[in-house]
Amino acid sequence: MGIVLTVSCYIASFSPSIALFYSFIAHDPVRIILFFLGSFFWLVSLLISSLAWLGLSTVLPNTFLISLGVCIVAQELSRVAYFMLLKKAQKKLGNFRLDLNPPFSRGLNKITRHGQISVAPGVSDLHNARHMLALVCGLGMGVISALFYTMNAFATFAGPGTIGLPMALETGHIDSNRAGKYLPLCYVLSAILLTLFHVAWTIMVWDTCHKIGRFPTAFVPGAAAVVSHLFVAFLSSLNSRGFYILVFSVQFLVLLICIAYCNVIMGGTIQSFVTAIGQSFVDAFTLKQIRNFVEERKMRTQQRQAVPDEPMTERGGASDEPGTSNTVDA
Amino acid sequence: MVRTRRVYSGATLLRVLYPVALCMIFVAINVSICRPPITKTPKVIYGVFHSYDTEESGHVTLLLMIFLVLTTTMGVVCYKKRLYKAITAYIIANSISLLLVYAFFHFHNLAQACSIPMSVPSSVFLTFQFGGLGVLSLHWKAHRRLHQFYLVMLAALTALFLLKNLPDWTVWISIVAISIWDIVAVLTPCGPLKMLVETASRRGDNNFPAILYNSSSYVETPETPDTTRPHSTQLTEFSNSSNANLLQSDSLLTTPVIPRRTREVREVEGTIRLGMGDFVFYSLMLGNAAQTSPLTTVLACFLSNLVGLTITLPVVSLSQTALPALPFPLLIAALFYFSSHVALTPFTNLCSLTLILF
Numbered sequence: 001m002g003i004v005l006t007v008s009c010y011i012a013s014f015s016p017s018i019a020l021f022y023s024f025i026a027h028d029p030v031r032i033i034l035f036f037l038g039s040f041f042w043l044v045s046l047l048i049s050s051l052a053w054l055g056l057s058t059v060l061p062n063t064f065l066i067s068l069g070v071c072i073v074a075q076e077l078s079r080v081a082y083f084m085l086l087k088k089a090q091k092k093l094g095n096f097r098l099d100l101n102p103p104f105s106r107g108l109n110k111i112t113r114h115g116q117i118s119v120a121p122g123v124s125d126l127h128n129a130r131h132m133l134a135l136v137c138g139l140g141m142g143v144i145s146a147l148f149y150t151m152n153a154f155a156t157f158a159g160p161g162t163i164g165l166p167m168a169l170e171t172g173h174i175d176s177n178r179a180g181k182y183l184p185l186c187y188v189l190s191a192i193l194l195t196l197f198h199v200a201w202t203i204m205v206w207d208t209c210h211k212i213g214r215f216p217t218a219f220v221p222g223a224a225a226v227v228s229h230l231f232v233a234f235l236s237s238l239n240s241r242g243f244y245i246l247v248f249s250v251q252f253l254v255l256l257i258c259i260a261y262c263n264v265i266m267g268g269t270i271q272s273f274v275t276a277i278g279q280s281f282v283d284a285f286t287l288k289q290i291r292n293f294v295e296e297r298k299m300r301t302q303q304r305q306a307v308p309d310e311p312m313t314e315r316g317g318a319s320d321e322p323g324t325s326n327t328v329d330a
Numbered sequence: 331m332v333r334t335r336r337v338y339s340g341a342t343l344l345r346v347l348y349p350v351a352l353c354m355i356f357v358a359i360n361v362s363i364c365r366p367p368i369t370k371t372p373k374v375i376y377g378v379f380h381s382y383d384t385e386e387s388g389h390v391t392l393l394l395m396i397f398l399v400l401t402t403t404m405g406v407v408c409y410k411k412r413l414y415k416a417i418t419a420y421i422i423a424n425s426i427s428l429l430l431v432y433a434f435f436h437f438h439n440l441a442q443a444c445s446i447p448m449s450v451p452s453s454v455f456l457t458f459q460f461g462g463l464g465v466l467s468l469h470w471k472a473h474r475r476l477h478q479f480y481l482v483m484l485a486a487l488t489a490l491f492l493l494k495n496l497p498d499w500t501v502w503i504s505i506v507a508i509s510i511w512d513i514v515a516v517l518t519p520c521g522p523l524k525m526l527v528e529t530a531s532r533r534g535d536n537n538f539p540a541i542l543y544n545s546s547s548y549v550e551t552p553e554t555p556d557t558t559r560p561h562s563t564q565l566t567e568f569s570n571s572s573n574a575n576l577l578q579s580d581s582l583l584t585t586p587v588i589p590r591r592t593r594e595v596r597e598v599e600g601t602i603r604l605g606m607g608d609f610v611f612y613s614l615m616l617g618n619a620a621q622t623s624p625l626t627t628v629l630a631c632f633l634s635n636l637v638g639l640t641i642t643l644p645v646v647s648l649s650q651t652a653l654p655a656l657p658f659p660l661l662i663a664a665l666f667y668f669s670s671h672v673a674l675t676p677f678t679n680l681c682s683l684t685l686i687l688f
Contacts, residue, residue: 028340029339029340029341029343029344030339030340032340032344033340033343033344033640036633036636036637036640037637037640039633040633040634040637043630043633043634043666046674046677046678046688047665047666047669047673047674049677050669050673050674050676050677050678051669051673053673053677054672054673054676054677064680067677068681068686068688071677071688072688144629144633145688147626147629148626148629148678148682149678149681149682149687149688150682151624151625151626151629152624152625152626152678152679152682153682155624155625186685187682187685190685190687193687194687232687233686233687233688236685236686236687237684237686239684239685239686240684240685240686251687
């Protein structure tokens, strides 16, 4: 039961992130790198806040809630720091658009391909894609925070023992205030919440950072993100008193509100949001995704057979220019 | 006239990151499966930073460093005097001993740890298959992926060998020592690696001798498909775009003339080469973390290695010189490792044990 429980917990907690990763990030190398950088920024913020906890706990007696607040503030600051880093990188990229600009105006950037277009429609180069970038960064932060939250617990699930058994054996009845056998479920739900929350918070905070110079009322999304983060974190401290169902329901409700708010930020309305949810349920029911996939494969094979000479065949022979070598050593 | 510009795209970076990540994961999995038996020097974990045989650690590290410096210098001397056969013989001997002899012992350990009964003839046969194919693919011809797989295996087996046989804190001392050696060897004017790079570029020798001057085999790995498949990743991306100004090409294809441009500029995908020693020491660090720390620390070190490499490689490609890729990622990873024992893991455990979201 051990290793199966662990594997199923991992699958259940990370399937939203895997779905988001696969549809938006996996096809684009630059986004994968930005994803890892997002994880790293979150790690750095956790490092700073845990060092602050260590320092505070030598001075004050009961520092847990304060250090939790410090941790949350540090995470939001690292989000802002990542935004500023990307902004600086974009400045060095130059203000290029899809259709023109010779490549030498791209400045110091040699990392992204010019004119690289990704599959998601309307979202291409770094300049035009701030919500997609926010999604990538948020997903990076969410995945790493969910991993840090659950990895140790899931590793313990793989070992011997039954969850919730000793207390029930001792007292003779099942205490409803303890998670008991629902503990893995609590961890899984927390992991899902963390992932999706970070995505939503990143979109909100970056929207604030983007517009803060121009509109004075632009602080609303960022403030909403910080407030909801604090609210959710301090609400979850009720978990240890046993009100699991209440806490998780409220947290999921807050998540839904945050996602709707992000949708509004990205240009939709509440009406379109509700319609989109309904449409996605219908699509899932009618297996539209699978049908699209099959049709796409069919069309692609037809296209490939229609082209007589393949530009992608293997070519022998080395690129023999002795003067300019393409290789750089590290 | 056609100018050629070298670009390093994100895909190139990823093609270097994937083997490093795979090597590290392989070593971490192997190390966590075959936990060494409790020896007379127990590995002390959580916050107690003294070791039982620190002096021995110092001696072993000194020996290791002397061996490394000696083989590097001899390799460079042989290269300068054009004694290529000596280098090739050394490299072949090294890979044979790793892929055949040490692989046998390592798989023996693995089988013991997983309680798989293996008879001696079958294990000899399997090791011979594995090692023979490895030596063939490294020193003769093979499919590119097989070659890369065996390079990764070489580095992984070296790291596993070091992890099994080094006493307690030697891993950390040797990581510090080799970072310093890396900086010295690559950047200072009298460093052997710098001399090697200069000599090779002066001779116009595009391919270095395959594996070089180090007990852990500094292999130059051509990480990108430079000759056989012309940059198919870039091509598939461009097939969707109608506005692409530059199509990927190699030297045998002529660039189609783009209507709005008067001058053709070819962009050629640059290749980045990473030495095998870097693979070995990243994996060594991660294996040590896997042996002594909970899983979250391992993840933090893994991620910091990758991010350090991500930061170093564009700097290398922008400055077009050889830079040491070892000290910076290891520095960040060491920072995370030590602070994780002291601060990160207790704080995270405090939050996650009581189901408080942070």
